[in-house]
Amino acid sequence: MVRGVASKVNRAYNFPMKLFLDTANVDHVTEIASWGVLDGVTTNPSLVAKEGKDFKETVLKMCALVPCVSAQVTATDAEGMQKQAVEYSKWHKHVVVKVPMTVEGLKALRFCKEKGIKTNCTLVFSLPQAMLAAKAGASIISPFVGRIDDAGGDGMQLIAEIMEAWEHYQFSTEVLVASTRKPEHIERAARIGAHIATIPYEVFKKLPLHPLTDTGLKKFMDDWTKTKG
Numbered sequence: 001m002v003r004g005v006a007s008k009v010n011r012a013y014n015f016p017m018k019l020f021l022d023t024a025n026v027d028h029v030t031e032i033a034s035w036g037v038l039d040g041v042t043t044n045p046s047l048v049a050k051e052g053k054d055f056k057e058t059v060l061k062m063c064a065l066v067p068c069v070s071a072q073v074t075a076t077d078a079e080g081m082q083k084q085a086v087e088y089s090k091w092h093k094h095v096v097v098k099v100p101m102t103v104e105g106l107k108a109l110r111f112c113k114e115k116g117i118k119t120n121c122t123l124v125f126s127l128p129q130a131m132l133a134a135k136a137g138a139s140i141i142s143p144f145v146g147r148i149d150d151a152g153g154d155g156m157q158l159i160a161e162i163m164e165a166w167e168h169y170q171f172s173t174e175v176l177v178a179s180t181r182k183p184e185h186i187e188r189a190a191r192i193g194a195h196i197a198t199i200p201y202e203v204f205k206k207l208p209l210h211p212l213t214d215t216g217l218k219k220f221m222d223d224w225t226k227t228k229g
């Protein structure tokens with residue numbers, strides 16, 4: 001949990017599974033943060049490239065809106081990742097440094113743990129990878145469920161296996177369900193007890209919707225209008 005959050009920053013910790021937005025679009029973060037349910041943002045180099053905006057500026061704008069913003073290193077060697085991690089962590093206290101799940105990444109995670117830098121280990125596709133990242137001291141690990149589904153597997157099954165292992169050993173590393181593609185991924189994440197789900201904007205917008213809510217509200221309004229007649 002990130003502490004010392006400025007009062008204007010949205011806090012939405014009542015329901016235990018945290019909801020993050022997976023984006024580098026500041027307008028989208030502003031919109032969803034206004035709902036009062038957003039706990040953080042995850043970005044990655046592909047999302048940043050898609051927006052075509054300055055990376056640091058984007059991260060800082062997001063840090064003013066939510067208490068946890070993952071910013072990914074672009075170096076691939078441990079020394080380079082460590083250097084970027086130190087730099088990013090100085091930008092804002094809400095920054096969480098995202099590090100890829102490689103052997104070099106493990107070294108960088110250990111370095112960050114020792115320096116007190118919060119980390120999110122990305123591109124996790126197996127239980128052994130999840131365990132190694134947690135042992136190396138990652139604050140968060142990000143298994144990519146959608147990409148596992150795309151490859152013909154069952155991404156949520158991996159989340160269930162990781163949560164089962166976590167229960168035995170009480171790792172403090174949070175499990176973030178990443179690469180979500182549909183509301184069902186979020187539902188299953190909550191039922192399994194994952195700590196965080198990061199959600200693309202288009203999927204987040206679907207979460208409040210239900211056709212019976214629309215028809216129910218229409219009937220309430222129609223009936224109310226009749227009382228005025």
Ligand code: G3P
Binds near residue numbers: 022142198
């Ligand atoms: O959070 C990771 C995410 O950005 C990857 O999503 O849809 O590119 O697999 P996707």
